Amino acid sequence: EHVTAAYVAWLSDPKVVGMTEQSGLTHTTEDVRQYVESSLAARDAHIWRILSSDRHVGNIRLSGINRVHARASIGIIIGDPTARGRGIGTAAVDLLARHALTDLGLHKVTAGIYSLNPASVRTFLKAGFHVEATLVGHRRHEGRFIDEILMARFAGWSQTTT
Numbered sequence: 001e002h003v004t005a006a007y008v009a010w011l012s013d014p015k016v017v018g019m020t021e022q023s024g025l026t027h028t029t030e031d032v033r034q035y036v037e038s039s040l041a042a043r044d045a046h047i048w049r050i051l052s053s054d055r056h057v058g059n060i061r062l063s064g065i066n067r068v069h070a071r072a073s074i075g076i077i078i079g080d081p082t083a084r085g086r087g088i089g090t091a092a093v094d095l096l097a098r099h100a101l102t103d104l105g106l107h108k109v110t111a112g113i114y115s116l117n118p119a120s121v122r123t124f125l126k127a128g129f130h131v132e133a134t135l136v137g138h139r140r141h142e143g144r145f146i147d148e149i150l151m152a153r154f155a156g157w158s159q160t161t162t
Contacts, residue, residue, distance in 0.1 A: 010079030057083035070107035115147035
């Protein structure tokens with residue numbers, strides 16, 4: 001019931017998904033519903049809505065949960081343009097990282113960010129992540145290869161930047 005027309009529209013908006021794996025894809029309510037249902041049922045992933053004043057403004061996902069190596073990856077979108085630049089994404093990333101590193105007992109959480117997305121890099125830095133590596137020419141974006149910034153946060157250790 002949370003897969004609304006607005007949510008589906010975010011996934012077709014280049015301002016929302018232009019720097020993600022969803023860039024250039026077309027989505028329907030049904031395929032987004034299937035994605036959410038499969039994420040909710042998956043053993044190695046979890047997905048949450050991000051709410052601000054009881055409005056759905058984005059989503060955050062923990063995926064690739066690997067219990068053997070005690071790690072996972074975070075992905076986030078803030079779809080509602082009125083919610084961007086207000087610290088909502090940083091708060092959501094920090095909350096999910098704390099949940100993963102404490103409640104789930106993971107050792108490490110990561111995020112891969114297109115180098116052309118400095119706002120996302122800042123979000124993760126403010127949430128206690130650090131730049132772990134730059135994967136040169138790792139992503140194809142609009143016909144050219146760009147770098148991916150690999151960020152990480154570890155249990156019991158964080159490096160915050162403002």
